[in-house]
Amino acid sequence: xxxxxxxxxxxxxxxxxxxxxxxxxxxxxxxxxxxxxxxxxxxxxxxxxxxxxxxxxxxxxxxxxxxxxxxxxxxxxxxxxxxxxxxxxxxxxxxxxxxxxxxxxxxxxxxxxxxxxxxxxxxxxxxxxxxxxxxxxxxxxxxxxxxxxxxxxxxxxxxxxxxxxxxxxxxxxxxxxxxxxxxxxxxxxxxxxxxxxxxxxxxxxxxxxxxxxxxxxxxxxxxxxxxxxxxxxxxxxxxxxxxxxxxxxxxxxxxxxxxxxxxxxxxxxxxxxxxxxxxxxxxxxxxxxxxxxxxxxxxxxxxxxxxxxxxxxxxxxxxxxxxx
Ligand code: BMA
Numbered sequence: 001x002x003x004x005x006x007x008x009x010x011x012x013x014x015x016x017x018x019x020x021x022x023x024x025x026x027x028x029x030x031x032x033x034x035x036x037x038x039x040x041x042x043x044x045x046x047x048x049x050x051x052x053x054x055x056x057x058x059x060x061x062x063x064x065x066x067x068x069x070x071x072x073x074x075x076x077x078x079x080x081x082x083x084x085x086x087x088x089x090x091x092x093x094x095x096x097x098x099x100x101x102x103x104x105x106x107x108x109x110x111x112x113x114x115x116x117x118x119x120x121x122x123x124x125x126x127x128x129x130x131x132x133x134x135x136x137x138x139x140x141x142x143x144x145x146x147x148x149x150x151x152x153x154x155x156x157x158x159x160x161x162x163x164x165x166x167x168x169x170x171x172x173x174x175x176x177x178x179x180x181x182x183x184x185x186x187x188x189x190x191x192x193x194x195x196x197x198x199x200x201x202x203x204x205x206x207x208x209x210x211x212x213x214x215x216x217x218x219x220x221x222x223x224x225x226x227x228x229x230x231x232x233x234x235x236x237x238x239x240x241x242x243x244x245x246x247x248x249x250x251x252x253x254x255x256x257x258x259x260x261x262x263x264x265x266x267x268x269x270x271x272x273x274x275x276x277x278x279x280x281x282x283x284x285x286x287x288x289x290x291x292x293x294x295x296x297x298x299x300x301x302x303x304x305x306x307x308x309x310x311x312x313x314x315x316x317x318x319x320x321x322x323x324x
Pocket of ligand 1: 034096243280283302
């Protein structure tokens with residue numbers, strides 16, 4: 001029997017309310033969550049997922065990505081219209097963006113639902129108006145995050161392929177791949193399997209793009225426990241999964257090697273908007289981490305697939321969790 005109830009790590013400080021919700025968006029918005037965040041100069045930028053429709057009627061009509069900006073990473077202002085969406089005969093939507101800044105450009109990893117499977121994409125933007133798609137994976141793959149610099153001469157990413165055929169059920173792991181040009185990806189290696197994470201029995205996946213520390217690459221990941229005893233939680237009739245955020249440290253020169261991992265969740269669902277209200281309760285989905293000059297790490301996460309939240313911790317405390 002897997003343990004299913006956890007609390008957040010003691011070093012985690014959650015903000016007393018979400019940082020962005022549908023009420024902050026000046027256009028049709030129902031669920032605002034799973035955002036990517038970057039600090040560019042003095043400004044914080046957030047690309048958030050918006051599943052629009054009618055929140056009160058519990059109707060969802062589609063997904064677009066919106067942009068918000070902030071001076072302090074806490075108070076956000078959304079721009080007046082969505083900035084990125086794709087939908088045609090083949091493509092259903094793009095979602096779950098993650099941001100990485102390199103050489104003054106912002107790279108956006110995203111998931112794309114298509115008629116022929118889920119693809120992981122990478123786009124680049126300089127103005128958050130035009131997004132140039134650089135690569136799209138074969139299905140099924142998603143939760144890609146880019147490292148903020150080349151490693152051993154190659155661009156590097158973490159990703160989460162979804163091998164249903166050989167395993168017959170969800171059992172998805174965290175992988176590492178390299179590229180000479182952000183377009184062609186290969187030399188893939190397994191980083192962590194579901195079996196390596198004590199608080200997962202279903203799947204794991206990369207969360208926020210890694211941050212560099214002198215002890216290694218700090219990564220946030222999500223981990224899923226499926227509990228068949230769970231009844232109805234949120235809008236869905238049978239939502240049986242619980243998502244946690246985890247934290248691990250990868251080798252600086254070879255990030256496919258795990259140096260350490262905290263054996264319990266870093267962030268667990270606890271607050272009312274994480275456990276009681278919204279679409280799919282008990283979902284913590286980290287998508288952005290910012291290391292501040294004073295050692296504070298801002299960790300942004302979607303909660304209950306409904307709102308966007310922020311927790312903070314000191315970087316040394318996070319490293320210590322991974323190494324102890
Ligand atoms: C995953 C993705 C995420 C979502 C999570 C929980 O499979 O679809 O976008 O947050 O499920 O519903």
